[in-house]
Amino acid sequence: GEEVAxxxxxxxxxxxxxxxxxxxxxxxxxYVFWYQxxxxxxxxxxxxxxxxxxxxxxxxxxxxFSAKCLPNSPCSLEIQATKLEDSAxxxxxxxxxxxxxxxxxxxxxxxxxxx
Amino acid sequence: GQQLNQxxxxxxxxxxxxxxxxxxxxxxxNTWLWYKQDxxxxxxxxxxxxKAGELTSNGRLTAQFGITRKDSFLNISASIPSDxxxxxxxxxxxxxxxxxxxxxxxxxxxxx
Numbered sequence: 001g002e003e004v005a006x007x008x009x010x011x012x013x014x015x016x017x018x019x020x021x022x023x024x025x026x027x028x029x030x031y032v033f034w035y036q037x038x039x040x041x042x043x044x045x046x047x048x049x050x051x052x053x054x055x056x057x058x059x060x061x062x063x064x065f066s067a068k069c070l071p072n073s074p075c076s077l078e079i080q081a082t083k084l085e086d087s088a089x090x091x092x093x094x095x096x097x098x099x100x101x102x103x104x105x106x107x108x109x110x111x112x113x114x115x
Numbered sequence: 116g117q118q119l120n121q122x123x124x125x126x127x128x129x130x131x132x133x134x135x136x137x138x139x140x141x142x143x144x145n146t147w148l149w150y151k152q153d154x155x156x157x158x159x160x161x162x163x164x165x166k167a168g169e170l171t172s173n174g175r176l177t178a179q180f181g182i183t184r185k186d187s188f189l190n191i192s193a194s195i196p197s198d199x200x201x202x203x204x205x206x207x208x209x210x211x212x213x214x215x216x217x218x219x220x221x222x223x224x225x226x227x
Binding site: 031058108 | 148157163201214215217219
């Protein structure tokens with residue numbers, strides 16, 4: 001399809017629980033990006049993929065965050081042992097192979113609330 | 116993390132007025148993008164700029180890529196109520212990593 005589909009739209013987890021978020025990029029887009037938007041509107045880059053390969057993971061808190069993009073499956077972002085500070089909206093974006101040439105198309109986000 | 120300096124932080128204007136917002140960076144960017152985000156939604160691309168000095172329009176929106184490659188502005192002419200939202204600039208460095216560096220947004224309110 002022509003939209004980036006993110007599920008679920010809302011997710012509530014108790015502190016210490018696991019959270020898993022999903023993203024189906026636009027068909028034909030080679031790059032997938034995950035961003036975290038926190039309270040003051042700040043977008044923090046987490047990780048990007050080129051097809052199923054990690055392209056840039058410099059933003060990932062590696063001790064608890066992991067992500068995958070496997071063939072024929074939605075991409076996923078998983079947070080083990082969530083903390084209160086993980087509460088944020090997580091956006092997935094995809095782009096064509098030329099990177100930002102045509103901009104990035106964002107999904108509607110998953111709002112994670114850790115209580 | 117690294118951010119762009121986006122200003123103003125918020126604006127409250129009357130319908131029909133023109134709006135201007137800008138972003139500056141201490142680093143040189145290869146690409147500037149302007150997005151709009153509505154509540155509960157992801158950012159939507161408004162304008163993309165790829166060359167220093169480039170001036171691009173999209174309807175009532177006009178954006179320019181600064182000559183120094185360290186700044187960009189977005190103008191909205193004759194604002195209407197549906198222009199309400201948060202506008203973000205984002206930059207991308209030359210090179211291969213493709214991640215975006217973001218401003219903190221300009222929140223626009225339009226009084227009908």
